[in-house]
Amino acid sequence: MALHNRIDKRILKEKMQHSSEERITISFYKYHQLAEPKAFRDELYTLLDQLGVMGRIYVAHEGINAQISAPKANLDIFREKLYSIDFLNGVRLNIAVDDNGKSFFKLKILVRKKIVADGLDDTSFDVTQTGQHVNAADFNKLAENPNTIIIDMRNHYESEVGHFKGAVLPDVDTFREELQIAEDLLKDNKDKNLLMYCTGGIRCEKASAWMRHKGFNNVFQLNGGIIEYTRQVKNEGLENKFIGKNFVFDERLGERISEDIVSVCHQCGKACDTHTNCKNDGCHLLFIQCEECAGHFNGCCSDECKEIIAMPAEAQKELRKGINKGRQVFRKGRSEKIAFRKVNHQSSTIL
Ligand SMILES: [Zn+2]
Ligand SMILES: [Zn+2]
Numbered sequence: 001m002a003l004h005n006r007i008d009k010r011i012l013k014e015k016m017q018h019s020s021e022e023r024i025t026i027s028f029y030k031y032h033q034l035a036e037p038k039a040f041r042d043e044l045y046t047l048l049d050q051l052g053v054m055g056r057i058y059v060a061h062e063g064i065n066a067q068i069s070a071p072k073a074n075l076d077i078f079r080e081k082l083y084s085i086d087f088l089n090g091v092r093l094n095i096a097v098d099d100n101g102k103s104f105f106k107l108k109i110l111v112r113k114k115i116v117a118d119g120l121d122d123t124s125f126d127v128t129q130t131g132q133h134v135n136a137a138d139f140n141k142l143a144e145n146p147n148t149i150i151i152d153m154r155n156h157y158e159s160e161v162g163h164f165k166g167a168v169l170p171d172v173d174t175f176r177e178e179l180q181i182a183e184d185l186l187k188d189n190k191d192k193n194l195l196m197y198c199t200g201g202i203r204c205e206k207a208s209a210w211m212r213h214k215g216f217n218n219v220f221q222l223n224g225g226i227i228e229y230t231r232q233v234k235n236e237g238l239e240n241k242f243i244g245k246n247f248v249f250d251e252r253l254g255e256r257i258s259e260d261i262v263s264v265c266h267q268c269g270k271a272c273d274t275h276t277n278c279k280n281d282g283c284h285l286l287f288i289q290c291e292e293c294a295g296h297f298n299g300c301c302s303d304e305c306k307e308i309i310a311m312p313a314e315a316q317k318e319l320r321k322g323i324n325k326g327r328q329v330f331r332k333g334r335s336e337k338i339a340f341r342k343v344n345h346q347s348s349t350i351l
Helices: 009-018 037-050 072-083 136-144 175-185 202-213 225-236 291-296 303-309 313-320 325-329
Strands: 023-031 054-060 063-071 107-111 132-134 148-152 162-164 193-197 218-222 242-246 275-277 286-288
Touching: 023 072, 037 054, 037 107, 063 072, 132 136, 136 148, 136 193, 136 218, 136 225, 148 162, 175 202, 193 202, 193 225, 202 218, 218 225, 225 242, 303 313
Parallel strands: 054 107, 132 218, 148 193, 193 218
Antiparallel strands: 023 063, 054 063, 162 242, 275 286
8 A cells, every 4th residue: 555645636626625525623742752654654645544534744763743623423533543542542632613614625744853943952941840830710810910921832823824913923934043033032031930822832842942941931822722722711711811723733724713804915915814825836826815915816826826827837847947936935925026015013011
Protein backbone atom coordinates (compact mmCIF):
# COMPACT_ATOMS: atom_id res chain seq x y z
CA MET A 1 0.00 0.00 0.00
CA ALA A 2 1.25 3.46 -0.85
CA LEU A 3 1.74 5.59 2.22
CA HIS A 4 1.17 8.83 0.31
CA ASN A 5 -1.66 10.23 -1.71
CA ARG A 6 -0.54 10.82 -5.28
CA ILE A 7 -3.75 12.05 -6.86
CA ASP A 8 -3.74 15.58 -8.28
CA LYS A 9 -4.48 18.29 -5.71
CA ARG A 10 -7.14 19.99 -7.81
CA ILE A 11 -9.11 16.79 -8.29
CA LEU A 12 -9.02 16.02 -4.58
CA LYS A 13 -10.10 19.56 -3.71
CA GLU A 14 -12.98 19.42 -6.14
CA LYS A 15 -14.06 16.06 -4.76
CA MET A 16 -14.02 17.36 -1.20
CA GLN A 17 -16.06 20.48 -2.08
CA HIS A 18 -18.81 18.38 -3.66
CA SER A 19 -18.84 15.58 -1.11
CA SER A 20 -21.89 15.38 1.12
CA GLU A 21 -20.08 13.30 3.74
CA GLU A 22 -20.25 14.91 7.16
CA ARG A 23 -16.80 15.55 8.58
CA ILE A 24 -15.51 17.00 11.84
CA THR A 25 -12.38 19.17 11.99
CA ILE A 26 -10.14 18.34 14.93
CA SER A 27 -6.70 19.36 16.16
CA PHE A 28 -4.46 17.85 18.80
CA TYR A 29 -0.81 17.84 19.84
CA LYS A 30 1.46 16.12 22.29
CA TYR A 31 5.06 16.70 23.26
CA HIS A 32 6.51 13.24 23.77
CA GLN A 33 9.91 11.69 23.02
CA LEU A 34 9.55 9.49 19.93
CA ALA A 35 12.51 7.23 19.22
CA GLU A 36 11.54 6.51 15.62
CA PRO A 37 9.34 9.21 14.15
CA LYS A 38 9.53 7.73 10.62
CA ALA A 39 8.22 4.32 11.70
CA PHE A 40 5.53 5.98 13.81
CA ARG A 41 4.56 8.14 10.86
CA ASP A 42 4.03 5.12 8.60
CA GLU A 43 1.95 3.28 11.19
CA LEU A 44 -0.16 6.36 11.79
CA TYR A 45 -0.69 6.92 8.07
CA THR A 46 -2.00 3.38 7.61
CA LEU A 47 -4.30 3.71 10.60
CA LEU A 48 -5.76 7.10 9.69
CA ASP A 49 -6.05 6.43 5.98
CA GLN A 50 -8.24 3.42 6.73
CA LEU A 51 -10.59 5.64 8.72
CA GLY A 52 -10.88 8.22 5.94
CA VAL A 53 -9.05 10.87 7.97
CA MET A 54 -7.61 13.83 6.05
CA GLY A 55 -5.38 16.61 7.26
CA ARG A 56 -1.84 17.76 7.95
CA ILE A 57 0.21 16.14 10.67
CA TYR A 58 3.77 16.83 11.78
CA VAL A 59 5.70 14.11 13.57
CA ALA A 60 9.15 14.66 15.14
CA HIS A 61 11.39 13.28 17.85
CA GLU A 62 9.63 15.71 20.18
CA GLY A 63 6.06 14.56 19.46
CA ILE A 64 3.07 15.15 17.22
CA ASN A 65 1.05 18.16 16.00
CA ALA A 66 -2.10 17.33 14.04
CA GLN A 67 -4.82 19.22 12.20
CA ILE A 68 -7.27 16.81 10.67
CA SER A 69 -10.83 16.10 9.62
CA ALA A 70 -12.54 12.77 10.26
CA PRO A 71 -15.80 11.42 8.87
CA LYS A 72 -18.47 11.95 11.52
CA ALA A 73 -19.49 8.31 11.19
CA ASN A 74 -15.95 7.21 12.17
CA LEU A 75 -15.45 9.65 15.03
CA ASP A 76 -15.81 7.13 17.84
CA ILE A 77 -13.59 4.54 16.24
CA PHE A 78 -11.05 7.25 15.39
CA ARG A 79 -10.91 8.32 19.03
CA GLU A 80 -10.63 4.71 20.19
CA LYS A 81 -7.78 3.92 17.78
CA LEU A 82 -5.95 7.13 18.59
CA TYR A 83 -6.24 6.53 22.33
CA SER A 84 -4.94 2.99 21.86
CA ILE A 85 -1.57 4.60 21.08
CA ASP A 86 -0.01 4.79 24.53
CA PHE A 87 1.30 8.33 24.58
CA LEU A 88 -1.86 9.69 22.96
CA ASN A 89 -4.27 8.05 25.37
CA GLY A 90 -6.58 10.81 26.63
CA VAL A 91 -5.00 13.59 24.55
CA ARG A 92 -7.29 16.65 24.29
CA LEU A 93 -9.04 16.78 20.94
CA ASN A 94 -9.79 20.38 20.00
CA ILE A 95 -13.02 20.27 17.99
CA ALA A 96 -13.38 23.12 15.48
CA VAL A 97 -15.81 25.87 16.41
CA ASP A 98 -17.32 26.97 13.11
CA ASP A 99 -16.98 23.94 10.90
CA ASN A 100 -18.31 22.91 7.50
CA GLY A 101 -16.07 19.82 7.60
CA LYS A 102 -14.34 20.95 4.41
CA SER A 103 -11.02 21.74 6.01
CA PHE A 104 -8.69 19.26 4.28
CA PHE A 105 -8.80 17.27 1.07
CA LYS A 106 -6.03 14.75 1.63
CA LEU A 107 -3.91 13.18 4.32
CA LYS A 108 -0.36 14.40 4.69
CA ILE A 109 1.92 13.23 7.49
CA LEU A 110 5.39 14.75 7.49
CA VAL A 111 8.42 13.94 9.59
CA ARG A 112 10.01 17.18 10.73
CA LYS A 113 12.79 18.28 13.02
CA LYS A 114 10.25 19.96 15.26
CA ILE A 115 6.46 19.97 15.50
CA VAL A 116 6.40 23.79 15.68
CA ALA A 117 8.96 25.94 13.87
CA ASP A 118 10.03 28.09 16.82
CA GLY A 119 13.71 28.50 16.01
CA LEU A 120 14.60 27.75 19.63
CA ASP A 121 17.51 25.67 20.79
CA ASP A 122 15.69 23.41 23.22
CA THR A 123 18.87 22.48 25.03
CA SER A 124 19.42 26.12 26.03
CA PHE A 125 16.46 26.26 28.44
CA ASP A 126 14.21 23.95 30.40
CA VAL A 127 11.24 23.29 28.13
CA THR A 128 9.36 21.54 30.93
CA GLN A 129 9.12 24.76 32.97
CA THR A 130 6.02 26.01 31.19
CA GLY A 131 3.72 28.75 32.38
CA GLN A 132 0.63 28.02 34.41
CA HIS A 133 -2.19 26.64 32.23
CA VAL A 134 -5.48 28.50 32.69
CA ASN A 135 -9.01 27.69 31.56
CA ALA A 136 -11.48 30.17 30.07
CA ALA A 137 -12.92 31.30 33.42
CA ASP A 138 -9.46 31.97 34.88
CA PHE A 139 -8.35 33.62 31.66
CA ASN A 140 -11.24 36.07 31.95
CA LYS A 141 -10.44 36.81 35.59
CA LEU A 142 -6.76 37.41 34.82
CA ALA A 143 -7.65 39.51 31.79
CA GLU A 144 -9.57 41.90 34.07
CA ASN A 145 -6.65 42.32 36.43
CA PRO A 146 -4.91 45.68 35.72
CA ASN A 147 -1.60 44.02 36.46
CA THR A 148 -2.00 41.67 33.48
CA ILE A 149 -0.65 41.98 29.96
CA ILE A 150 -2.37 39.77 27.40
CA ILE A 151 -0.15 38.83 24.49
CA ASP A 152 -1.15 37.17 21.23
CA MET A 153 1.53 34.61 20.25
CA ARG A 154 0.32 34.30 16.64
CA ASN A 155 1.34 36.04 13.41
CA HIS A 156 0.03 39.36 12.12
CA TYR A 157 -2.39 37.86 9.57
CA GLU A 158 -3.94 35.72 12.29
CA SER A 159 -4.49 38.44 14.91
CA GLU A 160 -5.59 40.86 12.18
CA VAL A 161 -9.01 39.15 11.81
CA GLY A 162 -9.58 38.32 15.47
CA HIS A 163 -8.00 38.61 18.91
CA PHE A 164 -8.68 39.07 22.61
CA LYS A 165 -9.79 42.54 23.64
CA GLY A 166 -6.87 44.58 24.91
CA ALA A 167 -4.20 42.11 23.78
CA VAL A 168 -0.74 43.09 22.54
CA LEU A 169 -0.61 42.02 18.88
CA PRO A 170 2.99 41.79 17.68
CA ASP A 171 3.33 42.58 13.99
CA VAL A 172 5.27 39.48 12.97
CA ASP A 173 5.32 37.02 10.07
CA THR A 174 6.55 33.96 11.94
CA PHE A 175 6.53 32.40 15.38
CA ARG A 176 10.32 32.73 15.50
CA GLU A 177 10.01 36.49 15.20
CA GLU A 178 7.15 36.51 17.66
CA LEU A 179 9.32 35.15 20.46
CA GLN A 180 12.02 37.77 19.91
CA ILE A 181 9.58 40.64 19.70
CA ALA A 182 7.48 39.53 22.66
CA GLU A 183 10.58 39.45 24.81
CA ASP A 184 11.64 42.86 23.58
CA LEU A 185 8.24 44.52 23.88
CA LEU A 186 7.65 43.30 27.39
CA LYS A 187 11.14 43.50 28.88
CA ASP A 188 10.19 46.21 31.40
CA ASN A 189 7.19 44.25 32.64
CA LYS A 190 8.76 41.15 34.05
CA ASP A 191 6.70 41.20 37.24
CA LYS A 192 3.35 41.67 35.59
CA ASN A 193 1.05 38.76 34.82
CA LEU A 194 1.93 37.70 31.32
CA LEU A 195 -1.13 36.01 29.84
CA MET A 196 -0.42 34.36 26.50
CA TYR A 197 -2.60 32.60 23.98
CA CYS A 198 -2.52 31.04 20.52
CA THR A 199 -4.86 29.03 18.27
CA GLY A 200 -4.87 25.63 19.96
CA GLY A 201 -2.32 26.03 22.75
CA ILE A 202 0.72 24.37 21.22
CA ARG A 203 2.76 27.50 20.54
CA CYS A 204 2.39 28.64 24.13
CA GLU A 205 3.89 25.41 25.47
CA LYS A 206 7.41 26.37 24.43
CA ALA A 207 6.85 30.12 24.43
CA SER A 208 5.83 30.19 28.09
CA ALA A 209 8.90 28.19 29.13
CA TRP A 210 11.05 30.51 27.02
CA MET A 211 9.59 33.66 28.62
CA ARG A 212 10.11 32.23 32.10
CA HIS A 213 13.69 31.42 31.12
CA LYS A 214 14.02 35.07 30.08
CA GLY A 215 13.03 36.24 33.57
CA PHE A 216 9.28 36.72 33.37
CA ASN A 217 7.97 35.67 36.74
CA ASN A 218 4.21 35.27 36.29
CA VAL A 219 3.54 33.50 33.02
CA PHE A 220 0.13 32.07 32.20
CA GLN A 221 -1.04 30.33 29.05
CA LEU A 222 -4.52 29.64 27.73
CA ASN A 223 -4.96 25.89 27.84
CA GLY A 224 -6.20 24.58 24.47
CA GLY A 225 -5.98 28.07 22.97
CA ILE A 226 -8.81 30.04 21.36
CA ILE A 227 -10.58 26.85 20.22
CA GLU A 228 -10.94 25.36 23.69
CA TYR A 229 -11.68 28.82 25.18
CA THR A 230 -14.63 29.24 22.82
CA ARG A 231 -15.96 25.81 23.71
CA GLN A 232 -15.80 26.55 27.44
CA VAL A 233 -17.34 30.01 27.01
CA LYS A 234 -20.31 28.46 25.22
CA ASN A 235 -20.72 25.50 27.58
CA GLU A 236 -20.37 27.49 30.76
CA GLY A 237 -22.11 30.67 29.63
CA LEU A 238 -19.03 32.82 30.30
CA GLU A 239 -18.36 36.27 28.87
CA ASN A 240 -16.60 35.98 25.49
CA LYS A 241 -13.60 38.29 25.39
CA PHE A 242 -12.44 37.20 21.93
CA ILE A 243 -13.56 39.43 19.06
CA GLY A 244 -13.72 38.47 15.38
CA LYS A 245 -12.47 35.31 13.74
CA ASN A 246 -10.03 32.60 14.75
CA PHE A 247 -7.65 32.17 11.80
CA VAL A 248 -7.04 28.48 11.02
CA PHE A 249 -4.46 26.81 8.79
CA ASP A 250 -6.84 24.80 6.65
CA GLU A 251 -9.14 25.35 3.69
CA ARG A 252 -11.62 27.27 5.87
CA LEU A 253 -9.01 29.92 6.78
CA GLY A 254 -11.09 31.08 9.74
CA GLU A 255 -13.72 30.27 12.34
CA ARG A 256 -16.16 32.99 13.37
CA ILE A 257 -16.07 33.50 17.13
CA SER A 258 -17.94 36.82 17.51
CA GLU A 259 -19.92 38.90 15.04
CA ASP A 260 -17.40 41.76 15.21
CA ILE A 261 -15.41 42.45 12.06
CA VAL A 262 -12.09 43.89 13.16
CA SER A 263 -10.24 44.08 9.83
CA VAL A 264 -10.74 45.61 6.37
CA CYS A 265 -10.71 44.42 2.76
CA HIS A 266 -7.13 44.87 1.55
CA GLN A 267 -8.39 46.20 -1.80
CA CYS A 268 -11.16 48.70 -0.97
CA GLY A 269 -10.78 49.23 2.76
CA LYS A 270 -14.29 48.36 3.84
CA ALA A 271 -14.95 46.18 6.88
CA CYS A 272 -14.21 42.56 5.97
CA ASP A 273 -12.48 39.54 7.51
CA THR A 274 -12.54 36.97 4.71
CA HIS A 275 -9.08 35.65 3.93
CA THR A 276 -8.42 34.25 0.49
CA ASN A 277 -5.49 33.15 -1.65
CA CYS A 278 -4.93 34.98 -4.94
CA LYS A 279 -6.32 32.82 -7.75
CA ASN A 280 -3.18 33.30 -9.84
CA ASP A 281 -1.15 30.16 -9.14
CA GLY A 282 2.04 32.09 -9.70
CA CYS A 283 1.10 34.42 -6.83
CA HIS A 284 -1.21 32.69 -4.35
CA LEU A 285 -0.87 35.61 -1.93
CA LEU A 286 -2.93 35.33 1.25
CA PHE A 287 -4.97 38.49 1.78
CA ILE A 288 -8.36 39.82 2.87
CA GLN A 289 -10.89 40.38 0.08
CA CYS A 290 -14.57 41.42 0.16
CA GLU A 291 -17.15 39.88 -2.15
CA GLU A 292 -17.32 42.93 -4.37
CA CYS A 293 -13.57 43.05 -4.88
CA ALA A 294 -13.52 39.27 -5.44
CA GLY A 295 -15.95 39.89 -8.32
CA HIS A 296 -14.05 42.86 -9.69
CA PHE A 297 -10.62 41.18 -9.51
CA ASN A 298 -11.80 37.63 -10.33
CA GLY A 299 -10.45 36.51 -6.96
CA CYS A 300 -7.02 37.99 -7.65
CA CYS A 301 -4.91 40.33 -5.55
CA SER A 302 -4.27 42.81 -8.39
CA ASP A 303 -5.03 43.74 -12.00
CA GLU A 304 -1.72 42.18 -12.92
CA CYS A 305 -2.76 38.76 -11.54
CA LYS A 306 -6.24 39.16 -13.02
CA GLU A 307 -4.66 39.59 -16.46
CA ILE A 308 -2.48 36.54 -15.93
CA ILE A 309 -5.36 34.19 -15.06
CA ALA A 310 -7.17 35.30 -18.22
CA MET A 311 -4.27 33.91 -20.29
CA PRO A 312 -4.22 30.34 -21.67
CA ALA A 313 -2.98 27.74 -19.16
CA GLU A 314 0.22 27.08 -21.15
CA ALA A 315 1.19 30.74 -21.19
CA GLN A 316 0.57 30.97 -17.45
CA LYS A 317 2.79 27.96 -16.87
CA GLU A 318 5.54 29.61 -18.91
CA LEU A 319 5.28 32.75 -16.77
CA ARG A 320 5.54 30.78 -13.53
CA LYS A 321 8.84 29.19 -14.51
CA GLY A 322 11.57 30.14 -12.12
CA ILE A 323 9.30 32.00 -9.72
CA ASN A 324 9.68 31.07 -6.11
CA LYS A 325 6.04 30.95 -5.15
CA GLY A 326 6.72 30.16 -1.51
CA ARG A 327 8.24 33.55 -0.99
CA GLN A 328 5.17 35.33 -2.25
CA VAL A 329 2.68 33.33 -0.20
CA PHE A 330 4.54 34.09 2.95
CA ARG A 331 4.37 37.79 2.34
CA LYS A 332 0.80 37.22 3.53
CA GLY A 333 -1.06 40.48 3.17
CA ARG A 334 2.08 42.58 2.89
CA SER A 335 2.33 42.75 -0.90
CA GLU A 336 2.85 46.19 -2.41
CA LYS A 337 0.10 45.29 -4.85
CA ILE A 338 -2.43 45.71 -2.07
CA ALA A 339 -3.81 49.16 -1.34
CA PHE A 340 -5.04 48.60 2.20
CA ARG A 341 -2.26 46.40 3.45
CA LYS A 342 -2.30 46.35 7.15
CA VAL A 343 -0.69 49.20 9.00
CA ASN A 344 1.65 48.23 11.75
CA HIS A 345 -0.67 47.71 14.68
CA GLN A 346 1.95 46.64 17.14
CA SER A 347 0.16 47.65 20.24
CA SER A 348 1.96 50.52 21.87
CA THR A 349 -1.20 51.64 23.65
CA ILE A 350 -0.76 49.18 26.49
CA LEU A 351 2.93 49.49 27.18
ZN1 LIG B 1 -13.14 45.17 -1.14
ZN1 LIG C 1 -1.84 37.86 -6.98
